[in-house]
Amino acid sequence: MNTLIKPQDLRDIDHWVFDLDNTLYPVSANLFDQIDKKMCAYIADYLGLSHAEAYRVQKRYFREHGTSLRGMMDNHGMDPGPYLDDVHDIDLSALKKDTQMNAVLHQLPGQKVVFTNAATNYALNVLEQLGIRHHFSGVFDIADAGFIPKPEPSPYDLVIRRFGIDPKSAVMVEDIARNLRPASDRGMKTVWVKTDRPWAHAEAETVTPDFTTTNLSAWLAEVVGLAPVAH
Numbered sequence: 001m002n003t004l005i006k007p008q009d010l011r012d013i014d015h016w017v018f019d020l021d022n023t024l025y026p027v028s029a030n031l032f033d034q035i036d037k038k039m040c041a042y043i044a045d046y047l048g049l050s051h052a053e054a055y056r057v058q059k060r061y062f063r064e065h066g067t068s069l070r071g072m073m074d075n076h077g078m079d080p081g082p083y084l085d086d087v088h089d090i091d092l093s094a095l096k097k098d099t100q101m102n103a104v105l106h107q108l109p110g111q112k113v114v115f116t117n118a119a120t121n122y123a124l125n126v127l128e129q130l131g132i133r134h135h136f137s138g139v140f141d142i143a144d145a146g147f148i149p150k151p152e153p154s155p156y157d158l159v160i161r162r163f164g165i166d167p168k169s170a171v172m173v174e175d176i177a178r179n180l181r182p183a184s185d186r187g188m189k190t191v192w193v194k195t196d197r198p199w200a201h202a203e204a205e206t207v208t209p210d211f212t213t214t215n216l217s218a219w220l221a222e223v224v225g226l227a228p229v230a231h
Contacts, residue, residue, distance in 0.1 A: 005210060007223040010189065013110045015163060015170040017183070018136075019150075019193075020116040020123050022175040023216065025095055025130055027195040034090040039068050042086050046078060062199070066149035067117050073147060080147055088122035097131040100217040105135040107224040114139045115159050115172070117149045138163060150179040156186060173216065177204035184208075191219070 018024055021032055036058075044054035061071020072078040105112065112135050114123050120141040127133035140162060145155035160167060167187035174180050177200065180190040184207070192209035193216050194200075213219035 005189070007211065007219060008225065010171060010223050011109060011225075013169055013171050013189070015165045016108065016110050016112045017115050017159065017165070017170060017172040017188070018112065019172075019174040019176070019179065020114050020118060020126060022195055022197065022200070023173055023193045024101070024114075024132070025098070025126065027175070027197060029094040031090060031092070031094065031126075032197075035087050038087040038090065042083055043068065043072065046072070046083075047076065063202075066152060067142070069142070070147060070149055080143070084119045084122075084142070088119055092125060092129045095126065095129040098217065100221065101130065102132050102135075104217055104220040104224055104226055105132055107226060108135075108220060111163065112136050113159070113163050115150070115155075116140070117142050117145075119143065150174075150176070151182055153182045153185075156182045160186065176200045176202070177207045177209070178202055180209055181207050184210075191216075 025031070040051055040055045040058050043049070043058050044051050047054065047057065049057065058068045061068045061075070065071035065074060069080055069083060072083070073080060114127070114136055116123050116139065118141060120139045120143070123139045123141060124133060127136060140155075140159045142149060144162070145158060148155055159165065171189045171191060172180060172183035173191040173193060175193045175195050175197075177192055180192060184190050190209045191211045191213065192207070194212050194214050211219065
């Protein structure tokens, strides 16, 4: 953590770039567990593998290519469209309206965008379910990135150009530590939403976030000077 700046020092930030999954909603919702199972099933069917074999392929491609999708595209020529439609067709009922997040985003100055390795329709559905969609001016998804996932550098430059972001007046918020490194390299302030998912800690030793939190809405409340909402 950069001890020279405090959350309150970010009130004049012009752009907030948020990851989606396990960042704008708590990891306890377990949405990614649903997606993970659907990815494994899709890969098993596509490659004619057992689920155990498909799971090993899925995780190897995630480690080596940034997303399982990229690995399937590079190694097997898979069409990303049907895959993205399938794996993001999940039950969102575990997500509840987030009163505190809605309140802090309302008070948080600056343009707010989502930068995700997922698909736009899924991202918008999640934001709608949380009751916070109206706060965001845009979503930059994996298709916008040419299916090149974070933390590859090129999508970050595309996001900056798409939304006219000055990195020196921007903050990026992420649950996967290594995805913050390119943002920091470009001059953004960084916030790591730390979860108990081991894969989100990969390469964490190579990243020095400006801030780390386990509760994003409470941390944002500190930025804007709001008292946390009781649950």
